[in-house]
Amino acid sequence: MSAAGEFVDDTLQREASWYRAEDLRHRFGSGMQYYGASVGAVRGTVRDALRRHTGLTHDEVTALSSELWEVPVYERRLAAVVLLQSKVELLTNSDLTRMEGFVREAHLPTLVDPLAVDVVGPLVEGLAGQPRMRADTVLDRWAGDPDVWLRRASLIAPLRALKAGGGDWDAFVRRARIVADLSPGQGGGSDGGPDQEAMTTVLEAVAERRPELRPTFRGLGA
Known part of the structure; x- marks a missing residue:
């Protein structure tokens, strides 16, 4: 050690x-x-x-x-x-692989959420160009992963930026759509699991601080 x-x-x-x-x-x-x-x-x-x-x-x-x-x-x-x-x-774009491993093993909101909101989110927000595109692709993949905690991380990662008036709302909606389209058997957005809780958390925060932002499809809602 x-x-x-x-x-x-x-x-x-x-x-x-x-x-x-x-x-x-x-x-x-x-x-x-x-x-x-x-x-x-x-x-x-x-x-x-x-x-x-x-x-x-x-x-x-x-x-x-x-x-x-x-x-x-x-x-x-x-x-x-x-x-x-x-x-x-x-941290850099390549560190998302390490973060993914941590999220897969965490299985607790008290570990997953600060890792996603305070590490993954700011990491991605600080990227531009090709690294940002690669990072967005990674988070899109997380949103469709069978692991419910990765899905939660992909949804809640932009929370700080969205609350502060920035963030990529379209990317959040895209990932929320991916989660919501999962079948209930996979623990998707319709079963009230950790990923649905993350979706609700972001939507409630946005509704309070940025009411101009609206979900753009049915199934995305608190």
Whole structure:
């Protein structure tokens, strides 16, 4: 394990709380382990790690994120997301492959949503030209994937940009149409699953802040 990875893991274990760990296990199930560190402790640990290890390159940041994610401990995986949030300006179009792997393994809104909204969304918004086209193609593919969490990520990724007055509304509608057209047997937009929740979240945010934007086909609605 890298020095930065050891620092993060050791610190999170020192922040452990058995009652928080039990609460997380009750909320999220036994599919992974829990230290019981608070969200604030996770964020503070990543901040301290970046102060100790300044000037991390793109490759070092992405390698550390994978190192933290590899062990199925909730707080380690949340730390990986916080790390990527903190260094999103270093990420490139090719990092969407890594993000896809994380989303496929996350299976929890508390990991998928910040990864999509605060990492994938800003990453894509910062691209232009051919890299942006490639990224849009990737998110379109996610929208039609059998994995409901990838579909959720594709829909909720532009939330920040759309709320702020930017974002690609047409791309969101295109992906929402792809999700809504999936058969119920695939967990598509009509069954109230995680992807439908993401669609509703975006539509409600847009209705409140940008009422000029309207869905353009039946089946896309909160």
